[in-house]
Amino acid sequence: MTRRDFLWSGAAGVALLAGTAAMLRMGGPPDARAAETFEVTKTEAEWRAILSDAAFNVLRKKGTEYPGTSPLLNEHRKGIFACAGCELPVYSSETKFDSGTGWPSFWQEIPKAVGTTQDRSLGMTRTEVHCRRCGGHLGHVFDDGPPPTGLRHCINGVALTFKPATA
Ligand SMILES: [Zn+2]
Numbered sequence: 001m002t003r004r005d006f007l008w009s010g011a012a013g014v015a016l017l018a019g020t021a022a023m024l025r026m027g028g029p030p031d032a033r034a035a036e037t038f039e040v041t042k043t044e045a046e047w048r049a050i051l052s053d054a055a056f057n058v059l060r061k062k063g064t065e066y067p068g069t070s071p072l073l074n075e076h077r078k079g080i081f082a083c084a085g086c087e088l089p090v091y092s093s094e095t096k097f098d099s100g101t102g103w104p105s106f107w108q109e110i111p112k113a114v115g116t117t118q119d120r121s122l123g124m125t126r127t128e129v130h131c132r133r134c135g136g137h138l139g140h141v142f143d144d145g146p147p148p149t150g151l152r153h154c155i156n157g158v159a160l161t162f163k164p165a166t167a
Pocket of ligand 1: 086088135
């Protein structure tokens with residue numbers, strides 16, 4: 001093998017690697033949830049029948065509510081925040097904090113209550129968080145939260161229902 005051949009094969013290898021990386025970035029289903037199965041499944045019509053338009057838009061269409069609009073921002077009682085789609089308890093008032101973002105925020109989910117996917121919409125890579133039982137979109141998780149986890153679950157209030165603890 002001549003030096004020229006060696007250089008050429010090296011360049012081809014780099015090109016091949018770059019091509020593979022590009023394929024990996026673009027490959028696979030655009031929404032990983034498509035491959036995930038959930039205990040609670042309904043048709044779009046069935047979801048529309050039980051959810052408000054606003055909740056349907058967030059839970060089933062991954063919409064985002066306008067910041068500052070959720071009554072749950074001012075919910076400071078002890079209790080449980082459940083998925084508005086299937087009523088699975090997903091967050092506890094014990095982990096709720098005021099992030100100042102305009103969305104209800106929590107530093108930890110209830111164990112095994114949620115799943116996450118990588119969301120590459122809007123030109124960003126974010127961690128999407130959804131209900132483990134029905135797959136309903138709840139919001140996103142960021143790593144700028146308070147101790148002890150350092151996480152900020154930024155959740156659409158319309159995707160939650162609050163059940164106050166009975167004293
Ligand atoms: Zn759910």
